[in-house]
Amino acid sequence: MKIIIINGPNLNLLGKREPEVYGNQSFEDYFGGLQTRFPQVDLEYYQSNIEGELIDKIQQTGFSYDGIILNAAAYTHTSVGIGDAVKAIASPVIEVHISNTFSRESFRHQSFISPSAKGIIIGFGLQSYELALRHFLQ
Numbered sequence: 170m171k172i173i174i175i176n177g178p179n180l181n182l183l184g185k186r187e188p189e190v191y192g193n194q195s196f197e198d199y200f201g202g203l204q205t206r207f208p209q210v211d212l213e214y215y216q217s218n219i220e221g222e223l224i225d226k227i228q229q230t231g232f233s234y235d236g237i238i239l240n241a242a243a244y245t246h247t248s249v250g251i252g253d254a255v256k257a258i259a260s261p262v263i264e265v266h267i268s269n270t271f272s273r274e275s276f277r278h279q280s281f282i283s284p285s286a287k288g289i290i291i292g293f294g295l296q297s298y299e300l301a302l303r304h305f306l307q
């Protein structure tokens with residue numbers, strides 16, 4: 170099974186960025202743990218701060234991978250382009266967020282991805298990614 174985790178802007182700063190919201194662990198460290206716990210999955214990780222690069226990666230993987238776990242971060246709330254890319258591809262996408270976006274500012278309540286996502290996992294910290302992965306493994 171081939172799964173990719175795609176992270177959007179500022180998620181490269183996990184562990185340093187607003188630890189009271191996003192925790193103390195870097196994503197690289199968390200990802201290493203996921204790979205150890207799920208050796209049967211061909212698990213890939215990609216991060217970019219650039220909207221077009223995220224769209225390119227969604228297009229490149231979205232017709233051959235078994236699933237995409239997407240945290241588009243701030244672009245979730247602004248990007249028609251990423252929403253359209255998710256709509257355009259064949260692979261199922263699970264939208265994830267580390268924080269509970271609905272308990273935060275109202276601009277975070279809007280998502281251009283949710284209408285085309287297979288499902289949404291929000292607010293479980295980094296565990297949101299593992300919950301999404303477990304769905305794909307079922």
Ligand code: DQA
Pocket residue numbers: 178179180240241242243244245265266267268269270277
């Ligand atoms: C986030 C929530 C977004 O609102 C925010 O812009 C992020 C991270 C999350 O995972 O909680 O950068 O997607």
